[in-house]
Amino acid sequence: MNQVALPLTGVNSYLRLLGRAVAAQFASVLAPPRCVSCRSSMTSTAVFCLACAVTLRPLQPTEIAEKLVAFGHYGGALAVAIQRLKYRRCPELAHPLGTLLVRALGRCSPRRALLVPVPLHPVRLAQRGFNQAGLLARVVAEKTGHAIAFDALRRCRHGRPQARTSAPQRWENVAGAFLASPVPRLQRSHVILVDDVSTTGATLHACRRALRRAGAKRVTGLVLAIADAPPAPGQAPPPLRDTLSSWRTVLRSGPDT
C-alpha cells in the first residue's frame, strides 16, 4: 500500500501549532480576556477595555527617547493596572503590561541590547514574592529576542519604599544603593534598564551610573509610566509639559552617567 511520507519534523510542528491553537481557543472560552485595569471581560485580546483605554495618555516620542522610553503618563487605567501588578499580587498582569513596553520600545529598539531589570532589595523581594521589573523584562525579552541579565545589577541597600518618600528623599534613598557586576556581556553593551514607573528619575539615574561604571556603553531606561508625584491610584495625570521639563533637567545633568 502506498503511503504518503510526511517529514516527521513537519508533522510534529503542525501538530504542535494545532495543539496551541486549540488550547488558546479553550482558554479564551474558559477564561475570556479581561481588562488589566477594571477586570471587565472583553471579546478581543486588547490590554485595556474601551472605557479604560480612553483614560490612557501615551507618551509621544521626544528628544529624551535616547535615554528614556515610556509607554505613557502615570494616571487613570494605567496607574490602576500597575498598582494591581505590584501591590495586589497580580504577577500575571506582567504579560499584557510587558507588551505595552514592547510597543513603546518600537522604533527606538536597538538591534542588539541587554535587558536589565531594576532589582529589588532581597528583603523587599521576599516580602512581595516577585520583582515586577523582572517579570516585565522577561516579557520584553520573549517578544524582542534581546538577552536578559538578572545578575548584572543588585540592590545592596534597603531604604524606604520610593513611593513613600518625597522627591528630595528619593534621590538620597537610592544614591549608591545599586551595585553592578562587571559581567562580560555587560562590557560595551547597550543596556535597556526595565522598571514599572519612574517618578523623579532617581532610581534609573543611580542604576545607570552603576552600569556605566561596570562597563556598559549606553543605558536606556524603559518604563511603563512616568509620574511627577508619588504614584497613587486614580491620581490625575500631570501636564505633559511639566513632566517632560523635569525629565530634561534630570537627564541632561552631566554626561551619560
Ligand SMILES: [Zn+2]
Ligand atoms: Zn477596563
